[in-house]
Amino acid sequence: MxxxxxxxxxxxxxxxxxxxxxxxxxxFSVREGEVMGLIGPNGAGKSTLFEIVSGxxxxxxxxxxxxxxxCTAQPSHLRRRAGMCRTFQKVRLFESMTVAQNIAxxxxxxxxxxxxxxxxxxxILTQLRLEPxxxxxxxxxxxxDRKRVEIGRAIAGHCRLLMLDESLSGLTHEEAxxxxxxxxxxNRTRSITVIVVEHVxxxxxxxxxxxxxxxxxxxxxxxxxxxxxxxPVVIEAYLGKKHGALL
Amino acid sequence: MDAPLAASGxxxxxxxxxxxxxxxxxxxxxxxxxxxxxxxxxxxxxxxAATVRALIFISLGQAWNIVAGIGGxxxxxxxxxxxxxxxxxxxxxxxxxxxxxxGGWAGMLISLAxxxxxxxxxxRMRGVFFALATVAVSLALVQIALHFVDLTGGGDGLALxxxxxxxxxxxxxxxxxxxxxxxxxxxxxxxxxxxxxxxDFGFAMxxxxxxxxxxxxxxxxxxxxxxxxxxLSAAMTAxxxxxxxxxxxxxxxxxxxxxSQAIQLQLPALLGGLGTALGPxxxxxxxxxxxxxxxxxxTKLGINGVDILVYGLMLLAVILRAPKGIVxxxxxxxxxxSSR
Numbered sequence: 001m002x003x004x005x006x007x008x009x010x011x012x013x014x015x016x017x018x019x020x021x022x023x024x025x026x027x028f029s030v031r032e033g034e035v036m037g038l039i040g041p042n043g044a045g046k047s048t049l050f051e052i053v054s055g056x057x058x059x060x061x062x063x064x065x066x067x068x069x070x071c072t073a074q075p076s077h078l079r080r081r082a083g084m085c086r087t088f089q090k091v092r093l094f095e096s097m098t099v100a101q102n103i104a105x106x107x108x109x110x111x112x113x114x115x116x117x118x119x120x121x122x123x124i125l126t127q128l129r130l131e132p133x134x135x136x137x138x139x140x141x142x143x144x145d146r147k148r149v150e151i152g153r154a155i156a157g158h159c160r161l162l163m164l165d166e167s168l169s170g171l172t173h174e175e176a177x178x179x180x181x182x183x184x185x186x187n188r189t190r191s192i193t194v195i196v197v198e199h200v201x202x203x204x205x206x207x208x209x210x211x212x213x214x215x216x217x218x219x220x221x222x223x224x225x226x227x228x229x230x231x232p233v234v235i236e237a238y239l240g241k242k243h244g245a246l247l
Numbered sequence: 248m249d250a251p252l253a254a255s256g257x258x259x260x261x262x263x264x265x266x267x268x269x270x271x272x273x274x275x276x277x278x279x280x281x282x283x284x285x286x287x288x289x290x291x292x293x294x295x296a297a298t299v300r301a302l303i304f305i306s307l308g309q310a311w312n313i314v315a316g317i318g319g320x321x322x323x324x325x326x327x328x329x330x331x332x333x334x335x336x337x338x339x340x341x342x343x344x345x346x347x348x349x350g351g352w353a354g355m356l357i358s359l360a361x362x363x364x365x366x367x368x369x370x371r372m373r374g375v376f377f378a379l380a381t382v383a384v385s386l387a388l389v390q391i392a393l394h395f396v397d398l399t400g401g402g403d404g405l406a407l408x409x410x411x412x413x414x415x416x417x418x419x420x421x422x423x424x425x426x427x428x429x430x431x432x433x434x435x436x437x438x439x440x441x442x443x444x445x446x447d448f449g450f451a452m453x454x455x456x457x458x459x460x461x462x463x464x465x466x467x468x469x470x471x472x473x474x475x476x477x478x479l480s481a482a483m484t485a486x487x488x489x490x491x492x493x494x495x496x497x498x499x500x501x502x503x504x505x506x507s508q509a510i511q512l513q514l515p516a517l518l519g520g521l522g523t524a525l526g527p528x529x530x531x532x533x534x535x536x537x538x539x540x541x542x543x544x545x546t547k548l549g550i551n552g553v554d555i556l557v558y559g560l561m562l563l564a565v566i567l568r569a570p571k572g573i574v575x576x577x578x579x580x581x582x583x584x585s586s587r
Contacts (some may be wrong), residue, residue, distance in 0.1 A: 088460075108450060202581070
């Protein structure tokens with residue numbers, strides 16, 4: 001694997017559903033260690049792109065490369081084992097299993113060399129302050145805790161790229177801030193590259209180094225949060241007509 | 248740990264040993280009770296035979312529990328593997344003189360191969376479509392068994408040549424030897440289920456049962472996990488079928504591949520508690536006990552089919568009132584992750 005290559009490289013990806021183009025010729029890349037935001041209004045194609053990158057949906061055209069290796073045709077479980085991790089827009093936990101078991105599933109399937117499943121589960125429970133909830137089942141958790149458990153399961157074992165699908169939605173301001181802090185800590189302590197999908201720009205501005213903006217299935221901006229917030233094309237996509245900056 | 252020394256100088260029982268005994272007692276006592284059953288003066292062959300039936304169906308139910316309870320794949324065609332095990336054992340014995348000790352393994356290997364093909368074709372389907380596909384396979388096998396009369400005996404079925412009491416032929420005039428054989432199966436299958444539940448493979452199966460997309464996102468090879476679970480369940484069913492064949496001494500297409508048999512294979516786990524190791528044990532015991540009582544009742548009343556009616560009512564009651572089965576009623580959090 002080429003370590004100098006970008007963590008993720010999306011090249012000319014398109015996806016059609018019948019006659020509708022959900023994504024058209026989208027290209028961008030993410031550097032290793034970067035925290036990148038992917039935003040766009042509802043229906044922009046964020047979720048479709050997310051599903052294609054994570055291997056749940058094949059692209060109609062284009063190429064996905066992960067640390068330099070083409071993974072376009074690779075099934076999602078193999079991408080996960082290679083360290084490409086994700087959460088879901090609507091939290092999807094294993095409801096019959098405890099919090100610790102949820103994390104153990106991923107830790108055992110994507111083992112970290114030299115670390116047992118139990119050690120990995122304990123480390124994640126500690127890092128995400130989930131120890132008191134370890135024996136609980138997801139149904140007994142708050143939304144914020146469910147999202148933290150899902151992140152814990154996503155990073156368990158071998159993880160190099162974490163993709164968060166609207167993990168902040170539905171949380172209070174305080175809960176969202178806590179979660180952002182935890183994700184940034186993961187980025188620092190575990191050297192995990194992070195892609196965050198959200199539809200509200202202001203939520204991401206303080207969190208990410210770079211933003212990619214989609215609208216109607218096309219990439220319309222790529223830059224720092226400040227550059228994107230002042231981009232007239234982005235402002236028009238969000239507000240429908242010429243306004244001031246979004247931030 | 249050294250045993251603590253009491254003032255009298257005698258060694259007192261270790262607390263750890265007492266705790267271990269308290270843990271093991273619920274498992275050891277029922278085994279001992281069943282094992283000494285033939286020695287008790289008031290226990291006749293009828294009671295022993297009923298106990299053997301219960302133990303055989305507990306084993307078969309435990310095997311189905313692996314794929315349906317732990318893996319969440321509702322196979323309605325598990326009679327296929329019961330039938331393949333019975334027919335293979337019977338045909339090899341009657342035609343070639345191969346004893347069931349060897350024929351049983353042959354049946355298991357054939358079942359594994361069929362499960363691999365059947366699973367590869369059907370396990371990409373979800374929910375009701377997979378269930379219907381398994382029904383279709385079992386109905387096809389009924390017709391195949393009816394067609395090849397020379398091999399299977401057709402609609403009349405296949406009866407084993409009887410050698411009397413013979414260890415080589417795994418035959419006995421009395422039911423007691425089958426009691427120990429079926430008890431060994433129940434103990435082995437119970438521990439296999441517990442092992443599966445606590446293993447990485449078992450976690451993967453439960454993850455697939457709960458959410459296939461999330462399981463794949465956690466690194467689980469969903470399809471391979473489903474096929475492996477299906478094959479393990481099929482192999483266990485085919486192996487327990489040897490006991491079924493040797494005990495009943497005959498098999499016919501409906502008893503092997505028919506839907507009523509498939510439902511009987513499911514009832515122990517459904518009644519006792521899907522996805523638990525203890526569920527099929529409790530469920531199978533309750534099922535055969537009620538079956539015997541209703542058989543006796545229907546004979547007294549002169550009404551046929553009361554036992555089938557009771558099965559239906561039991562299933563309805565469980566679905567409506569206790570979806571986690573008897574174990575779920577008794578033990579909190581019995582499902583998923585628990586190794587009970």
